[in-house]
Amino acid sequence: MTDRSELADFLRRRRELLRPSDVGLPDGSRRRTPGLRREEVASLAGVSTDHYTRLEQARGSAPSESVLSAIARALQCDLDERDHLFYLAGMTPPARRAGHYVRPGLIALARRLTDIPVVICTDTGELAWLNPLATALLPPMPGGPGRGRNLMWRWFTEPDHRPAPAEDWDRMSAAHVMDLRATYARRAGDPDITSLVHDLLDESEEFRRLWERHEVAVRRADVKTFLHPEVGAIAVRCEVLITEEADVKLLAYFPLEGTDAAERLDLLRVIGTQRLTSANSQRDAPHVSEITPPHLR
Template sequence: MEHSRQRTELKAFLRTRRAALPPEAVGLSRGARRLTPGLRREEVAALANVGITWYTWLEQGRAINVSAAALTRIAQALQLSATDEAYLFHLAGLPHAEPVTRRIVLPPSLQGLLDLYQAPAFVIDPVFDVLAFNAMADRLYRFDDFDGRFARNHLWNAFMNPLRRELYAPSYEPGLLNLLGVFRMSHAAHPDDPRFDVLIDALSEASPLFVDLWQRHEVSPLRAWSAHFNHPEFGEIRVHSNRFPLRDGKADGAVVFFFVPEDEATTQSFARMTECLREEEGTTAA
């Protein structure tokens, strides 16, 4: 565990998960003198068959040797989900994540694919900077309507852009938690990318809501997510948000988002959006 922020996050993550696991869930009696809502450190150590001193040091974020076998037993003792277990391994440096210090280069054909797709689609890098998008995604998010240091950052806009807050209003907090969960997984997988620290520090200073939600230590895998928007021009929009990581050499680390209409009303909204874009293109050409 080479990185101080990783150790700090590991400490908070283990404490949070330990406090959230009631003793009854692992067959232990709560007893009359228990002061903690969840398991004690010595109980986790016993369940995982590791030394109490070693586990205490691990939970304190000390720089100690950690084996995959011991970490697996701890994950089992804390009844972590597969996603949480993967996140724990990332935080502990097992396996060691490849640093992302290079600039992502998208394949030239990708923009053509986004443009052909008849619904919003866009691409972000590991720190959630928007790299590419189609016209429908731009009509939904208005990528260039917000300025400043993090103007093209999807996470920063979610917390700091008032227009995004209105757009996400129908499911604002659940949507933010899902977004933070994916971001946290990406952060753990790229511990050497300094842009994460810069963004997290900036959001921590600017948004009390970010601090509150970030401290919940939620993690989310790359999976489909049902998103609900309230667009000022096209009304309620419900989509399945499908995320696909790119595996194309210089583009490794980028993720493509494809939105799929969840209901007929959204399909009709996207049809109207497409028609509006065509009319605007025709006006511009004339």
């Protein structure tokens, strides 16, 4: 049921918070009240001024889902405010789609974890950010477009380059597919996840066999071993910080207790720093150790 008075109050207060310059309109000199005019919001949303005015006056017919979405965009509501708007109108908010936006605060947090490998990736496995130690730990990643930076794609289409012991492959492959299953269901119909799954079904018999099991489990933590060509086996405990609103997650790899992983990571840090310094000096270019594709910034 629509809460007309609360809906009207929310719309009016959101409108009054916006300045014309916020939406690309001239400020003008004859504004008696703060914020946008009702006709301006209606125009930005593509609805009639009369319909929007009635909503702010707590009367008239209930808005449709498309009208609510358009008004939320016109009022520059964030996802929480958009959902609140739908609840006030007595409707279920639309599913939150993957924006693949990496919040500055998440990267600021990751940059403080300098003594462990840290990776930020999307819920489909596309790498968005690596700290220097993760760059040294993982196999080389291309910087251009394509699926070369997708961890899920590379795992199933390039099995000879998996950075893990062969005895761990079955367990990790199953975990990858179960986690992707959960994403696929949560974001059903989104083109990025749909195309990735369909292409993997075409390219990998192993993926196809595991997908047909229909097993689902969101991966929030794991224990795994990385095989590095220079340092050897590094056992780590992976903790996953999931930011569901943006469909981005941070993976932090802590050295596993009772192993020599901490010492091996220290050695890897030295090797990685030397390699990057040497490469940069040879090409006379700035040192870049944190990688973020432009479309994910």
